[in-house]
Amino acid sequence: MPPITLIPGDGIGPEVTHAVVRILAATGFTPEWETFSAGAEAVKEHGTTLPQALLDSVTRNKVALKGPITTPIGKGFTSVNVGLRKALDLYANLRPVWNLPSVPSRFSGVDLVIVRENTEDLYAGLEHVVVPGVVESLKIITAAASERIATFAFEYARRHKRKTVTAIHKANIMKLGDGLFLESCRKISTGYPDVTFNDRIVDAACMHLVMHPEKLDVLLLPNLYGDIVSDLCAGLVGGLGVVPAANLGEGGVGVFEAVHGTAPDIAGQDKANPTALLLSAVLMLQHLHEDDKAGRIMSALKVVMASGHVTPDLGGPATTTSFTDAVVKAIEQG
Numbered sequence: 001m002p003p004i005t006l007i008p009g010d011g012i013g014p015e016v017t018h019a020v021v022r023i024l025a026a027t028g029f030t031p032e033w034e035t036f037s038a039g040a041e042a043v044k045e046h047g048t049t050l051p052q053a054l055l056d057s058v059t060r061n062k063v064a065l066k067g068p069i070t071t072p073i074g075k076g077f078t079s080v081n082v083g084l085r086k087a088l089d090l091y092a093n094l095r096p097v098w099n100l101p102s103v104p105s106r107f108s109g110v111d112l113v114i115v116r117e118n119t120e121d122l123y124a125g126l127e128h129v130v131v132p133g134v135v136e137s138l139k140i141i142t143a144a145a146s147e148r149i150a151t152f153a154f155e156y157a158r159r160h161k162r163k164t165v166t167a168i169h170k171a172n173i174m175k176l177g178d179g180l181f182l183e184s185c186r187k188i189s190t191g192y193p194d195v196t197f198n199d200r201i202v203d204a205a206c207m208h209l210v211m212h213p214e215k216l217d218v219l220l221l222p223n224l225y226g227d228i229v230s231d232l233c234a235g236l237v238g239g240l241g242v243v244p245a246a247n248l249g250e251g252g253v254g255v256f257e258a259v260h261g262t263a264p265d266i267a268g269q270d271k272a273n274p275t276a277l278l279l280s281a282v283l284m285l286q287h288l289h290e291d292d293k294a295g296r297i298m299s300a301l302k303v304v305m306a307s308g309h310v311t312p313d314l315g316g317p318a319t320t321t322s323f324t325d326a327v328v329k330a331i332e333q334g
Protein backbone atom coordinates (compact mmCIF):
# COMPACT_ATOMS: atom_id res chain seq x y z
CA MET A 1 0.00 0.00 0.00
CA PRO A 2 1.67 3.31 -1.07
CA PRO A 3 2.18 6.03 1.57
CA ILE A 4 -0.32 8.88 1.86
CA THR A 5 0.32 12.42 3.04
CA LEU A 6 -1.69 13.43 6.11
CA ILE A 7 -2.21 17.08 7.05
CA PRO A 8 -4.21 17.15 10.29
CA GLY A 9 -4.59 20.96 10.19
CA ASP A 10 -5.67 22.95 13.26
CA GLY A 11 -8.79 23.68 15.30
CA ILE A 12 -10.98 20.56 15.02
CA GLY A 13 -8.66 19.24 12.28
CA PRO A 14 -6.56 16.90 14.45
CA GLU A 15 -9.71 15.48 16.12
CA VAL A 16 -11.51 14.68 12.88
CA THR A 17 -8.41 13.36 11.08
CA HIS A 18 -7.64 11.07 14.02
CA ALA A 19 -11.23 9.76 13.85
CA VAL A 20 -11.02 9.15 10.11
CA VAL A 21 -7.64 7.39 10.28
CA ARG A 22 -9.13 5.06 12.91
CA ILE A 23 -12.17 4.30 10.72
CA LEU A 24 -9.98 3.70 7.65
CA ALA A 25 -7.83 1.31 9.70
CA ALA A 26 -10.97 -0.65 10.66
CA THR A 27 -11.47 -1.45 6.95
CA GLY A 28 -7.84 -2.61 6.67
CA PHE A 29 -6.68 0.60 4.98
CA THR A 30 -3.44 1.25 6.84
CA PRO A 31 -0.97 3.08 4.60
CA GLU A 32 2.09 4.74 6.01
CA TRP A 33 0.77 8.23 6.84
CA GLU A 34 3.41 10.90 6.15
CA THR A 35 2.17 13.54 8.60
CA PHE A 36 2.86 17.29 8.18
CA SER A 37 1.76 20.45 9.90
CA ALA A 38 0.77 23.50 7.84
CA GLY A 39 -0.32 27.05 8.61
CA ALA A 40 0.56 28.71 11.93
CA GLU A 41 1.83 25.40 13.37
CA ALA A 42 4.28 24.97 10.50
CA VAL A 43 5.60 28.51 10.91
CA LYS A 44 6.74 27.57 14.43
CA GLU A 45 8.57 24.47 13.17
CA HIS A 46 9.67 25.36 9.63
CA GLY A 47 9.38 29.14 9.32
CA THR A 48 6.79 28.83 6.54
CA THR A 49 3.07 28.03 6.38
CA LEU A 50 3.53 25.51 3.59
CA PRO A 51 6.77 23.53 4.06
CA GLN A 52 8.50 22.30 0.93
CA ALA A 53 8.73 18.82 2.49
CA LEU A 54 4.92 18.71 2.60
CA LEU A 55 4.64 19.68 -1.07
CA ASP A 56 7.31 17.12 -1.99
CA SER A 57 5.41 14.46 -0.05
CA VAL A 58 2.11 15.13 -1.89
CA THR A 59 3.91 15.28 -5.24
CA ARG A 60 5.58 11.93 -4.50
CA ASN A 61 2.52 10.17 -3.02
CA LYS A 62 -0.03 11.89 -5.30
CA VAL A 63 -2.69 11.60 -2.61
CA ALA A 64 -3.25 13.55 0.62
CA LEU A 65 -5.93 13.65 3.29
CA LYS A 66 -6.21 17.09 4.82
CA GLY A 67 -7.91 18.67 7.82
CA PRO A 68 -8.95 22.34 7.84
CA ILE A 69 -6.39 25.12 8.37
CA THR A 70 -7.04 28.57 9.85
CA THR A 71 -6.70 31.58 7.55
CA PRO A 72 -6.41 34.91 9.38
CA ILE A 73 -9.02 37.41 8.14
CA GLY A 74 -7.91 40.75 6.69
CA LYS A 75 -4.25 40.42 7.73
CA GLY A 76 -1.58 37.82 8.42
CA PHE A 77 -0.49 35.00 6.11
CA THR A 78 -2.37 34.18 2.91
CA SER A 79 -4.56 31.07 2.78
CA VAL A 80 -2.58 27.83 3.02
CA ASN A 81 -5.46 26.08 1.27
CA VAL A 82 -5.24 28.40 -1.72
CA GLY A 83 -1.41 28.11 -1.65
CA LEU A 84 -1.59 24.32 -1.69
CA ARG A 85 -4.01 24.30 -4.61
CA LYS A 86 -1.77 26.71 -6.55
CA ALA A 87 1.52 24.95 -5.75
CA LEU A 88 0.19 21.53 -6.82
CA ASP A 89 -2.02 22.92 -9.61
CA LEU A 90 -5.09 21.29 -8.07
CA TYR A 91 -7.34 22.93 -10.61
CA ALA A 92 -10.58 21.08 -9.96
CA ASN A 93 -12.55 21.23 -6.75
CA LEU A 94 -15.17 18.49 -6.67
CA ARG A 95 -17.96 18.55 -4.09
CA PRO A 96 -20.69 15.95 -4.28
CA VAL A 97 -23.76 17.05 -2.30
CA TRP A 98 -26.40 14.49 -1.47
CA ASN A 99 -28.81 13.66 1.33
CA LEU A 100 -27.41 11.23 3.86
CA PRO A 101 -30.06 8.98 5.38
CA SER A 102 -31.31 10.18 8.79
CA VAL A 103 -29.51 13.53 8.55
CA PRO A 104 -32.08 16.25 9.16
CA SER A 105 -32.20 18.70 6.25
CA ARG A 106 -34.57 21.10 4.55
CA PHE A 107 -34.67 19.12 1.31
CA SER A 108 -34.77 15.54 0.18
CA GLY A 109 -33.74 14.08 -3.15
CA VAL A 110 -30.66 16.33 -3.47
CA ASP A 111 -27.99 14.66 -5.56
CA LEU A 112 -25.79 17.23 -7.23
CA VAL A 113 -22.10 17.72 -7.86
CA ILE A 114 -20.23 21.00 -7.75
CA VAL A 115 -17.21 21.39 -10.03
CA ARG A 116 -15.35 24.56 -9.08
CA GLU A 117 -12.37 26.06 -10.92
CA ASN A 118 -9.71 26.27 -8.26
CA THR A 119 -6.78 28.31 -9.56
CA GLU A 120 -7.82 31.76 -10.76
CA ASP A 121 -10.69 34.30 -10.67
CA LEU A 122 -10.53 36.69 -7.69
CA TYR A 123 -8.51 34.05 -5.80
CA ALA A 124 -5.45 34.94 -7.85
CA GLY A 125 -4.85 37.23 -4.83
CA LEU A 126 -3.89 40.21 -7.00
CA GLU A 127 -4.93 43.23 -4.96
CA HIS A 128 -3.39 46.65 -4.50
CA VAL A 129 -4.19 50.06 -3.08
CA VAL A 130 -4.64 52.45 -6.00
CA VAL A 131 -4.80 55.52 -3.74
CA PRO A 132 -5.67 55.51 -0.02
CA GLY A 133 -9.33 54.48 0.25
CA VAL A 134 -9.41 52.73 -3.14
CA VAL A 135 -8.44 49.08 -3.62
CA GLU A 136 -8.34 47.20 -6.89
CA SER A 137 -8.80 43.38 -6.80
CA LEU A 138 -8.12 41.66 -10.09
CA LYS A 139 -10.38 38.91 -11.38
CA ILE A 140 -8.42 36.68 -13.75
CA ILE A 141 -10.29 34.39 -16.15
CA THR A 142 -8.41 32.55 -18.91
CA ALA A 143 -9.66 30.39 -21.75
CA ALA A 144 -7.08 27.74 -20.84
CA ALA A 145 -8.25 27.31 -17.22
CA SER A 146 -11.93 27.60 -18.15
CA GLU A 147 -11.66 24.95 -20.87
CA ARG A 148 -9.67 22.69 -18.57
CA ILE A 149 -12.30 22.80 -15.81
CA ALA A 150 -15.14 22.45 -18.31
CA THR A 151 -13.46 19.35 -19.76
CA PHE A 152 -13.13 17.96 -16.23
CA ALA A 153 -16.85 18.56 -15.56
CA PHE A 154 -18.00 16.93 -18.80
CA GLU A 155 -15.65 13.98 -18.36
CA TYR A 156 -16.95 13.56 -14.80
CA ALA A 157 -20.57 13.75 -16.01
CA ARG A 158 -19.94 11.16 -18.70
CA ARG A 159 -18.07 8.78 -16.37
CA HIS A 160 -20.72 9.01 -13.64
CA LYS A 161 -23.67 8.90 -16.04
CA ARG A 162 -24.84 12.37 -15.10
CA LYS A 163 -27.30 13.98 -17.52
CA THR A 164 -26.73 17.74 -17.33
CA VAL A 165 -23.88 20.20 -16.81
CA THR A 166 -24.98 23.74 -15.84
CA ALA A 167 -22.41 26.54 -16.12
CA ILE A 168 -22.97 29.30 -13.55
CA HIS A 169 -21.77 32.84 -14.24
CA LYS A 170 -22.56 36.54 -14.26
CA ALA A 171 -21.79 37.14 -17.92
CA ASN A 172 -24.62 39.65 -18.23
CA ILE A 173 -22.53 42.07 -16.11
CA MET A 174 -18.94 40.81 -16.48
CA LYS A 175 -19.29 40.36 -20.19
CA LEU A 176 -15.59 39.81 -20.84
CA GLY A 177 -14.44 37.74 -17.84
CA ASP A 178 -17.50 35.62 -17.11
CA GLY A 179 -18.31 35.82 -20.82
CA LEU A 180 -15.03 34.03 -21.58
CA PHE A 181 -15.80 31.38 -18.93
CA LEU A 182 -19.24 30.77 -20.44
CA GLU A 183 -17.92 30.69 -24.02
CA SER A 184 -15.23 28.20 -22.99
CA CYS A 185 -17.86 25.93 -21.36
CA ARG A 186 -20.04 26.15 -24.49
CA LYS A 187 -17.07 25.25 -26.70
CA ILE A 188 -16.18 22.18 -24.63
CA SER A 189 -19.84 21.09 -24.40
CA THR A 190 -19.94 20.50 -28.16
CA GLY A 191 -17.61 17.53 -27.68
CA TYR A 192 -20.11 15.86 -25.32
CA PRO A 193 -23.40 15.44 -27.19
CA ASP A 194 -24.45 12.77 -24.65
CA VAL A 195 -24.50 15.38 -21.83
CA THR A 196 -27.00 18.25 -21.87
CA PHE A 197 -25.44 21.67 -21.37
CA ASN A 198 -27.19 24.77 -20.06
CA ASP A 199 -26.24 27.85 -18.07
CA ARG A 200 -27.66 30.09 -15.34
CA ILE A 201 -26.79 33.48 -13.94
CA VAL A 202 -25.40 33.00 -10.43
CA ASP A 203 -28.12 34.91 -8.57
CA ALA A 204 -30.91 33.04 -10.36
CA ALA A 205 -29.03 29.79 -9.79
CA CYS A 206 -28.97 30.48 -6.02
CA MET A 207 -32.72 31.03 -5.98
CA HIS A 208 -33.28 27.85 -7.96
CA LEU A 209 -31.00 25.94 -5.56
CA VAL A 210 -33.02 26.95 -2.50
CA MET A 211 -36.33 26.17 -4.23
CA HIS A 212 -35.68 23.05 -6.32
CA PRO A 213 -32.20 21.66 -5.59
CA GLU A 214 -33.34 18.20 -6.64
CA LYS A 215 -33.56 19.45 -10.24
CA LEU A 216 -29.85 20.30 -10.51
CA ASP A 217 -27.15 17.87 -11.55
CA VAL A 218 -23.51 18.90 -12.25
CA LEU A 219 -22.80 22.59 -11.57
CA LEU A 220 -19.73 24.13 -13.23
CA LEU A 221 -18.49 27.35 -11.65
CA PRO A 222 -15.55 29.75 -11.60
CA ASN A 223 -13.70 29.96 -8.29
CA LEU A 224 -15.56 32.59 -6.23
CA TYR A 225 -19.12 31.55 -7.13
CA GLY A 226 -18.05 27.94 -6.58
CA ASP A 227 -16.82 28.73 -3.08
CA ILE A 228 -20.05 30.49 -2.10
CA VAL A 229 -22.47 28.11 -3.80
CA SER A 230 -20.81 25.04 -2.32
CA ASP A 231 -21.49 26.24 1.25
CA LEU A 232 -25.04 27.07 0.23
CA CYS A 233 -25.40 23.53 -1.08
CA ALA A 234 -23.97 22.09 2.16
CA GLY A 235 -26.81 23.89 3.92
CA LEU A 236 -29.36 22.12 1.73
CA VAL A 237 -28.40 18.68 3.05
CA GLY A 238 -27.60 19.23 6.73
CA GLY A 239 -24.63 21.57 6.93
CA LEU A 240 -20.88 21.69 6.75
CA GLY A 241 -20.42 18.61 8.92
CA VAL A 242 -21.63 16.25 6.19
CA VAL A 243 -20.16 17.46 2.86
CA PRO A 244 -16.88 16.15 1.38
CA ALA A 245 -14.50 17.63 -1.18
CA ALA A 246 -11.63 16.67 -3.41
CA ASN A 247 -9.04 18.96 -4.98
CA LEU A 248 -7.76 17.26 -8.10
CA GLY A 249 -4.92 17.96 -10.50
CA GLU A 250 -3.29 16.34 -13.52
CA GLY A 251 -1.85 12.82 -13.32
CA GLY A 252 -4.01 11.54 -10.46
CA VAL A 253 -2.90 14.09 -7.83
CA GLY A 254 -5.63 14.62 -5.25
CA VAL A 255 -5.98 16.37 -1.89
CA PHE A 256 -9.11 15.22 -0.08
CA GLU A 257 -10.60 17.49 2.57
CA ALA A 258 -13.86 18.48 4.23
CA VAL A 259 -15.67 21.63 3.10
CA HIS A 260 -15.81 23.04 6.64
CA GLY A 261 -13.18 25.10 8.45
CA THR A 262 -11.41 24.74 11.77
CA ALA A 263 -14.55 25.45 13.87
CA PRO A 264 -12.67 27.28 16.66
CA ASP A 265 -15.93 27.50 18.67
CA ILE A 266 -15.92 23.73 19.32
CA ALA A 267 -12.23 22.82 18.88
CA GLY A 268 -10.77 20.53 21.53
CA GLN A 269 -14.18 19.67 23.00
CA ASP A 270 -14.74 16.25 21.38
CA LYS A 271 -17.85 17.66 19.67
CA ALA A 272 -16.74 17.85 16.02
CA ASN A 273 -18.52 15.76 13.43
CA PRO A 274 -15.93 13.74 11.45
CA THR A 275 -18.47 12.76 8.78
CA ALA A 276 -17.41 15.35 6.21
CA LEU A 277 -13.77 14.30 6.36
CA LEU A 278 -14.84 10.66 6.40
CA LEU A 279 -16.85 11.18 3.21
CA SER A 280 -13.79 12.93 1.73
CA ALA A 281 -11.79 9.82 2.66
CA VAL A 282 -14.43 7.75 0.84
CA LEU A 283 -13.80 9.88 -2.26
CA MET A 284 -10.08 9.22 -1.72
CA LEU A 285 -10.65 5.46 -1.53
CA GLN A 286 -12.69 5.59 -4.75
CA HIS A 287 -9.88 7.61 -6.36
CA LEU A 288 -7.50 4.80 -5.31
CA HIS A 289 -9.90 2.14 -6.67
CA GLU A 290 -10.52 0.84 -3.14
CA ASP A 291 -14.26 0.67 -3.82
CA ASP A 292 -14.88 -2.23 -1.45
CA LYS A 293 -13.48 -0.31 1.54
CA ALA A 294 -15.37 2.83 0.48
CA GLY A 295 -18.59 0.80 0.35
CA ARG A 296 -17.99 -0.69 3.80
CA ILE A 297 -17.55 2.76 5.30
CA MET A 298 -20.71 4.06 3.62
CA SER A 299 -22.75 1.09 4.90
CA ALA A 300 -21.42 1.53 8.45
CA LEU A 301 -22.04 5.27 8.35
CA LYS A 302 -25.66 4.72 7.31
CA VAL A 303 -26.16 2.25 10.18
CA VAL A 304 -24.79 4.72 12.75
CA MET A 305 -26.70 7.67 11.27
CA ALA A 306 -29.93 5.66 11.39
CA SER A 307 -29.28 4.78 15.07
CA GLY A 308 -29.33 8.50 15.93
CA HIS A 309 -25.93 8.34 17.62
CA VAL A 310 -24.68 11.47 15.85
CA THR A 311 -22.80 14.61 16.97
CA PRO A 312 -24.55 17.75 18.34
CA ASP A 313 -24.44 19.63 15.00
CA LEU A 314 -26.91 16.99 13.74
CA GLY A 315 -28.95 17.12 16.93
CA GLY A 316 -27.49 13.98 18.50
CA PRO A 317 -25.78 13.11 21.79
CA ALA A 318 -22.53 11.60 20.40
CA THR A 319 -19.02 12.87 20.97
CA THR A 320 -16.45 12.69 18.18
CA THR A 321 -14.95 9.68 19.96
CA SER A 322 -18.19 7.79 20.63
CA PHE A 323 -19.41 8.39 17.07
CA THR A 324 -16.10 7.08 15.73
CA ASP A 325 -16.31 4.04 18.04
CA ALA A 326 -19.81 3.34 16.68
CA VAL A 327 -18.67 3.52 13.03
CA VAL A 328 -15.65 1.29 13.75
CA LYS A 329 -17.94 -1.23 15.48
CA ALA A 330 -20.41 -1.17 12.58
CA ILE A 331 -17.54 -1.85 10.14
CA GLU A 332 -16.28 -4.74 12.27
CA GLN A 333 -19.79 -6.22 12.51
CA GLY A 334 -20.63 -5.52 8.85
Ligand code: NAI
Binds near residue numbers: 068257259271273
Ligand atom coordinates in the same frame (compact mmCIF):
# COMPACT_ATOMS: atom_id res chain seq x y z
P1 NAI B 1 -16.17 26.75 10.05
O1 NAI B 1 -16.56 25.80 8.98
O2 NAI B 1 -14.92 26.45 10.78
O3 NAI B 1 -17.36 26.86 11.13
C1 NAI B 1 -18.68 27.32 10.82
C2 NAI B 1 -19.67 26.71 11.81
O4 NAI B 1 -19.85 25.32 11.49
C3 NAI B 1 -19.19 26.75 13.26
O5 NAI B 1 -20.31 26.98 14.11
C4 NAI B 1 -18.63 25.36 13.49
O6 NAI B 1 -18.71 24.93 14.84
C5 NAI B 1 -19.51 24.50 12.59
N1 NAI B 1 -18.77 23.33 12.08
C6 NAI B 1 -17.85 23.32 11.10
N2 NAI B 1 -17.37 22.10 10.92
C7 NAI B 1 -17.99 21.30 11.81
C8 NAI B 1 -17.89 19.92 12.12
N3 NAI B 1 -17.07 19.08 11.46
N4 NAI B 1 -18.67 19.43 13.12
C9 NAI B 1 -19.50 20.23 13.79
N5 NAI B 1 -19.65 21.55 13.53
C10 NAI B 1 -18.89 22.09 12.56
O7 NAI B 1 -16.11 28.20 9.36
P2 NAI B 1 -15.48 29.56 9.91
O8 NAI B 1 -15.81 29.72 11.35
O9 NAI B 1 -15.94 30.57 8.94
O10 NAI B 1 -13.92 29.41 9.71
C11 NAI B 1 -13.01 29.11 10.77
C12 NAI B 1 -11.62 29.01 10.19
O11 NAI B 1 -11.51 27.92 9.27
C13 NAI B 1 -11.16 30.25 9.41
O12 NAI B 1 -9.82 30.54 9.76
C14 NAI B 1 -11.24 29.82 7.97
O13 NAI B 1 -10.33 30.51 7.16
C15 NAI B 1 -10.89 28.35 8.07
N6 NAI B 1 -11.40 27.55 6.95
C16 NAI B 1 -10.57 26.59 6.47
C17 NAI B 1 -11.00 25.77 5.45
C18 NAI B 1 -10.06 24.71 4.96
O14 NAI B 1 -9.02 24.50 5.53
N7 NAI B 1 -10.40 24.02 3.88
C19 NAI B 1 -12.34 25.91 4.84
C20 NAI B 1 -13.14 26.91 5.48
C21 NAI B 1 -12.67 27.72 6.49
